[in-house]
Amino acid sequence: MRPTVHDIAAEAGVSLATVDRVMNARPGVREKTRVKVEQAIEKLGYVRDVAAANLAKGRSYPFTFILPCNENAFMAELRAAVIQANERGRIERTQITIVDVPAFDADALSDALLAAGETDTAGIAVVAIEADPVREAVRKLTERGIPVVTLVSDLEDSTRDHYAGVDNPAAGRTAATLLGRFLDARNGAIGVLAGSLSVRDHQNRFAGFSQIMAAHFPNLTILPPMEGRDDLPLARSLVCEAVDTHPDMIGLYSLGAGNRGLIAALEETRAKGREIVTIAHELSVHSREALESGLFDVILNQDAGHEVRSAIRVLKAKADGLAVIAAQERIRIDIFIKDNLP
Amino acid sequence: MRPTVHDIAAEAGVSLATVDRVMNARPGVREKTRVKVEQAIEKLGYVRDVAAANLAKGRSYPFTFILPCNENAFMAELRAAVIQANERGRIERTQITIVDVPAFDADALSDALLAAGETDTAGIAVVAIEADPVREAVRKLTERGIPVVTLVSDLEDSTRDHYAGVDNPAAGRTAATLLGRFLDARNGAIGVLAGSLSVRDHQNRFAGFSQIMAAHFPNLTILPPMEGRDDLPLARSLVCEAVDTHPDMIGLYSLGAGNRGLIAALEETRAKGREIVTIAHELSVHSREALESGLFDVILNQDAGHEVRSAIRVLKAKADGLAVIAAQERIRIDIFIKDNLP
DNA sequence: TTAAAAATGATGTACGTAAATCAAAAATAG
DNA sequence: CTATTTTTGATTTACGTACATCATTTTTAA
Numbered sequence: 165m166r167p168t169v170h171d172i173a174a175e176a177g178v179s180l181a182t183v184d185r186v187m188n189a190r191p192g193v194r195e196k197t198r199v200k201v202e203q204a205i206e207k208l209g210y211v212r213d214v215a216a217a218n219l220a221k222g223r224s225y226p227f228t229f230i231l232p233c234n235e236n237a238f239m240a241e242l243r244a245a246v247i248q249a250n251e252r253g254r255i256e257r258t259q260i261t262i263v264d265v266p267a268f269d270a271d272a273l274s275d276a277l278l279a280a281g282e283t284d285t286a287g288i289a290v291v292a293i294e295a296d297p298v299r300e301a302v303r304k305l306t307e308r309g310i311p312v313v314t315l316v317s318d319l320e321d322s323t324r325d326h327y328a329g330v331d332n333p334a335a336g337r338t339a340a341t342l343l344g345r346f347l348d349a350r351n352g353a354i355g356v357l358a359g360s361l362s363v364r365d366h367q368n369r370f371a372g373f374s375q376i377m378a379a380h381f382p383n384l385t386i387l388p389p390m391e392g393r394d395d396l397p398l399a400r401s402l403v404c405e406a407v408d409t410h411p412d413m414i415g416l417y418s419l420g421a422g423n424r425g426l427i428a429a430l431e432e433t434r435a436k437g438r439e440i441v442t443i444a445h446e447l448s449v450h451s452r453e454a455l456e457s458g459l460f461d462v463i464l465n466q467d468a469g470h471e472v473r474s475a476i477r478v479l480k481a482k483a484d485g486l487a488v489i490a491a492q493e494r495i496r497i498d499i500f501i502k503d504n505l506p
Numbered sequence: 507m508r509p510t511v512h513d514i515a516a517e518a519g520v521s522l523a524t525v526d527r528v529m530n531a532r533p534g535v536r537e538k539t540r541v542k543v544e545q546a547i548e549k550l551g552y553v554r555d556v557a558a559a560n561l562a563k564g565r566s567y568p569f570t571f572i573l574p575c576n577e578n579a580f581m582a583e584l585r586a587a588v589i590q591a592n593e594r595g596r597i598e599r600t601q602i603t604i605v606d607v608p609a610f611d612a613d614a615l616s617d618a619l620l621a622a623g624e625t626d627t628a629g630i631a632v633v634a635i636e637a638d639p640v641r642e643a644v645r646k647l648t649e650r651g652i653p654v655v656t657l658v659s660d661l662e663d664s665t666r667d668h669y670a671g672v673d674n675p676a677a678g679r680t681a682a683t684l685l686g687r688f689l690d691a692r693n694g695a696i697g698v699l700a701g702s703l704s705v706r707d708h709q710n711r712f713a714g715f716s717q718i719m720a721a722h723f724p725n726l727t728i729l730p731p732m733e734g735r736d737d738l739p740l741a742r743s744l745v746c747e748a749v750d751t752h753p754d755m756i757g758l759y760s761l762g763a764g765n766r767g768l769i770a771a772l773e774e775t776r777a778k779g780r781e782i783v784t785i786a787h788e789l790s791v792h793s794r795e796a797l798e799s800g801l802f803d804v805i806l807n808q809d810a811g812h813e814v815r816s817a818i819r820v821l822k823a824k825a826d827g828l829a830v831i832a833a834q835e836r837i838r839i840d841i842f843i844k845d846n847l848p
Numbered sequence: 849t850t851a852a853a854a855a856t857g858a859t860g861t862a863c864g865t866a867a868a869t870c871a872a873a874a875a876t877a878g
Numbered sequence: 879c880t881a882t883t884t885t886t887g888a889t890t891t892a893c894g895t896a897c898a899t900c901a902t903t904t905t906t907a908a
Contacts, residue, residue, distance in 0.1 A: 168894060179857045184896070192855055194905090215557035216894035219863045338845040345803075348690035376845070461687075496848050499841040503680040503718070506838050510864060521887045526866070534885055536875090558864035561893045 167208040176204035187212070224257040227479055228280040229315070229472075230290040232267035236394055236421040237448035238468065242291075242316065245472040258476060261285075268360075270295035277301035277312075287311040287479035289328070289472075292319035294364045311482035313475045316466070317365050325482050328475040330466045330495045332365050336372025336419065338497055339443045342462050343415050344381035346441050352414035355406050355440075356389040357399060359420030369419040369445075384415065392422040399425030407433050407440065418444040423451045430459045447500060455502050465498040509550040518546035529554070566599040569821055570622040571657070571814075572632040574609035578736050578763040579790035580810065584633075584658065587814040600818060603627075610702070612637035619643035619654075629653040629821035631670070631814075634661035636706045653824035655817045658808070659707050667824050670817040672808045672837045674707050678714025680839055681759050681785045684804050686723035688783050694756035697748050697782075698731040699741060701762030711761040711787075726757065734764040741767030749775050749782065760786040765793045772801045789842060797844050807840040 173183045178201060185193045186201040193201075204210075229246050232239065243262070250260040261283070265276045273290070274297040280288050281304065288305060292298060292314040299322045305312050306323040318327040343354065354377070358366045370389060377386055387410060392399030399422040407413055407429070418426050423444055433440055444451055447465040454460040474493045481488050500506075515525045520539060527535045528543040535543075546552075571588050574581065585604070592602040603625075607618045615632070616639035622630050623646065630647060634640060634656040641664045644654050648665040660669040685696065696719070700708045712731060719728055729752060734741030741764040749755055749771070760768050765786055775782055786793055789807040796802040816835045823830050842848075 170894090181858075181897095182856060185856085188896070190897090194855060197855080213561075213894055216561050216863090217896070219555075219558050219561065219865095219893095220895040220897080222863055222896090334845055338843060341843055341845050345688045346690070348688070348692070350690070494848055496840075497846040498838075499843070499846060501680060501683055501841070503676055503683050504839040504841060506836060512864085523867095523888075524886060527886090530866070532867090536885060539885080555864055558893090559866070561863095561895095562865040562867080564866090564893060 166213075167210045168213075169210075171208055172201065172204045172210050175208055176201045218257055224259060225286045225480055225483055226284055227258060227260045227476065228263060228283065228285045228288045229260055229475075230263045230265055230273065230276050230280060230288065232273075232291055233264045234267045234394065234421075237423070237450065238421050238446045241448070242468040242472065245469045248469070249472050249476055258480065260476075268293065268363075270298055274298045274301040277305060281305045281308065281310055285310065286483045287313070289313045289315045289475040289479060291315050292317050292322075292324075292364075294319060298322075311479050313478050313482075315471060315475050317363070320364070326475075326478045326488060326493070328471050328478060328493065328495065329365075330497050332368035333372035333375075335445070335464055335466075335497050336369035336374075337376045338372075338499065339369070339417050339419070339462070339464060340373045340376035340381070342499070343417060343441060343443050344377065344384060346461060347381075347384060347415055349383060350414060351383045352412045353385050353387050353410050354415040354417065355387050355403070355410070355413050357392050357403060357416065357418040357420065357422070357426060358389050359394050359422055360391050361389060366419055373417055373419070387413065392420060392425060394420065394422045396422065396425040396428070400428045403429035404432060407438065414441060416440050416442045418442065421446055423448065423454070427451075427454045427459060430454070434459065447498075447505075452505065455500065455505065458502070461501070463500045465500060466495060467498060471495055508555075509552045510555075511552075513550055514543065514546045514552050517550055518543045560599055566601060567628045567822055567825055568626055569600060569602050569818065570605060570625065570627045570630045571602055571817075572605045572607055572615065572618050572622060572630065574615075574633055575606045576609045576736065576763075579765070579792065580763045580788040583790070584810040584814065587811045590811070591814050591818055600822065602818075610635065610705075612640055616640045616643040619647060623647045623650065623652055627652065628825045629655070631655045631657045631817040631821060633657050634659050634664075634666075634706075636661060640664075653821050655820050655824075657813060657817050659705070662706070668817075668820045668830060668835070670813050670820060670835065670837065671707075672839050674710035675714035675717075677787070677806055677808075677839050678711035678716075678759075678761065679718045680714075680841065681711070681761070681804075681806060682715045682718035682723070684841070685757050685759060685783060685785050686719065686726060688803060689723075689726060689757055691725060692756060693725045694754045695727050695729050695752050696757040696759065697729050697745070697752070697755050699734050699745060699758065699760040699762065699764070699768060700731050701736050701764055702733050703731060708761055715759055715761070729755065734762060734767060736762065736764045738764070738767040738770070742771045745771035746774055749780065755782065757783045758785070760784065763788055765790065765796070769793075769796045769801060772796070776801065789840075789847075794847065797842065797847065800844070803843070805842045807842055808837060809840065813837055 169183050173180045183201055186198050231243055246260060246262055263276050263280060265272045270293045273293050278301050302312050303323050312324045313326045313328055314324045316329045361367055374386060377384060390402040392402055403426055442460050443462040444460050445464050447463050451463050455463050478488050478493060511522060511525050515522045525543055528540050573585055588602060588604060605618050605622060607614045612635045615635050620643050645665050647654050654666045655668045655670055656666050658671045703709055716728060719726060732744040734744055745768055769792060784802050785804040786802050787806050789805050793805050797805050820830050820835060
């Protein structure tokens with residue numbers, strides 16, 4: 165049987181009240197007594213029963229998640245993951261309020277952050293936009309002791325407590341290595357399709373991609389990146405045009421989320437008898453289908469569920485003033501080919 | 507505020523005792539009353555506070571994990587994962603007893619299974635060996651209502667409740683696709699190094715690998731598989747010999763866990779100025795180093811921690827007579843290249 | 849040495865659920 | 879309609895911890 169506070173009290177030769185004072189850092193305990201109790205805890209290997217403690221505390225964690233009303237599959241999945249976490253969170257005493265903000269609107273986002281800070285919130289998770297008003301809002305929040313975690317997209321040079329998302333330069337490097345190796349010694353051009361290069365994630369991915377391409381695959385040249393803005397017809401026409409303009413284009417890296425336009429373009433390209441080795445981001449029903457049909461060769465993925473759960477763990481830890489185990493919270497970049505689809 | 511049993515009682519117009527009878531399927535409730543209570547639960551969206559329930563029940567789950575005393579890195583990691591799960595399991599009221607059995611010994615394993623069944627156990631997880639006495643032991647256990655989960659290695663045509671491990675044929679197919687594509691249009695021979703082809707996992711991986719190779723990469727021929735038996739010097743000499751004997755060998759798939767002998771052999775090969783595109787299994791300090799230095803090109807990995815946690819979740823669910831969400835318990839095959847290492 | 853301050857003990861209530869007991873009411877059988 | 883069985887209610891204790899109150903002891907300052 166695992167030891168309880170009673171066992172600690174008996175072992176240390178003090179009362180339950182004193183053990184409680186030590187355990188919860190309440191005042192009124194002599195140093196000598198505190199040490200006695202701590203030694204008893206050590207000796208018996210006592211671990212606080214968190215479930216019972218939370219029950220007694222009646223504590224709950226009202227968290228706020230600020231999400232952009234983007235319409236792409238990944239954001240939908242992220243939102244679903246938050247909702248699901250909220251449902252099962254009843255057990256862990258977390259309750260999440262989702263706040264919607266227009267996509268790519270820095271002012272709206274900073275307003276939403278400040279507004280969330282005025283509510284009864286134990287911590288805020290936010291899909292960040294790189295902009296000074298946002299940084300300023302985050303600074304005000306953290307200054308007031310409200311934990312802030314960036315989700316999916318980070319906010320550099322800010323006072324946010326943690327970033328729950330993938331290493332985007334590494335994602336770009338991964339794409340470069342795979343594309344380069346799949347094309348082995350062939351010579352040719354590589355297209356790059358981004359959502360928008362004004363978004364930090366996409367910038368970072370492109371930087372990592374370019375770096376490895378330049379260093380290891382001199383046989384491949386990168387074409388100027390296209391910006392599809394998550395817009396189906398635009399992405400499609402951009403890709404089609406690039407394929408036509410560059411007959412030597414043999415590879416493509418799509419580092420955004422506008423997969424459906426891309427898929428349409430690749431279907432047309434295939435119909436014309438050309439195959440482009442393609443690496444895209446984010447697993448969804450559409451991208452999965454493209455991978456299975458061979459239109460995509462690789463999908464790099466960040467697991468929205470993992471990111472949300474990690475964000476919640478970190479917020480909880482910060483709210484309790486506990487340390488975060490960085491290694492445990494690192495979000496992996498998943499590589500999927502048609503053979504290892506989940 | 508989330509509703510409690512008291513709220514249910516008030517809503518249904520019955521006493522607390524009756525609600526308790528309904529909730530815990532105790533006898534002595536009229537059908538009409540039971541329906542009233544269930545409707546109140548539905549209406550208020552009541553969810554049992556599992557933490558409080560476990561606290562009140564004082565229930566604990568004594569599980570047994572039967573592991574082979576293999577000395578390879580993966581088994582060590584698996585064991586560590588079990589120990590870690592046991593430590594943090596104090597909170598979830600699971601306590602795990604580890605039983606060691608000699609590796610590859612079917613009789614010892616079946617004895618251990620039956621012995622575990624005699625102890626006070628709420629469920630058994632076992633790294634299975636394909637053999638009839640093992641199947642028979644599992645049958646006896648499940649017949650007596652003891653949940654049995656196979657871990658890492660499955661037991662086909664048995665009465666085990668669940669398999670917590672990866673899809674090994676899919677792992678082999680993944681290796682084949684990556685190896686084939688990395689070698690693009692080159693012609694040559696592919697070596698295969700197994701631990702032992704009498705082990706089901708390795709058989710399955712080899713089958714999947716051969717299937718895709720034959721179907722999609724006629725430019726590559728598979729050499730007869732070598733058996734390294736997790737033995738460092740043996741694996742090393744086998745690989746060195748194969749490299750010397752087959753000057754056209756340009757790729758290698760190591761589907762076992764004997765990575766260190768393989769790494770030694772590849773170092774020698776590299777010293778001779780030859781590079782072999784290599785895919786190996788299981789991430790460890792050694793294999794990671796080999797990946798970073800370019801000796802390995804890809805590592806396929808199964809996360810021991812995930813497998814152990816999944817096994818525990820399933821055992822708990824089975825012990826409570828609850829359903830298992832299959833999709834949630836699927837163990838992924840991770841692909842690592844040097845750019846996406848965690 | 850005494851008064852004040854600090855430290856400790858003793859005790860009770862609460863959290864949400866489980867489980868038991870005994871009394872009371874309702875339904876059913878004869 | 880009574881006797882019996884079944885169903886329901888009321889109440890209590892327990893799980894392990896948090897937190898508050900008040901009494902008592904010990905320590906420190908004057």
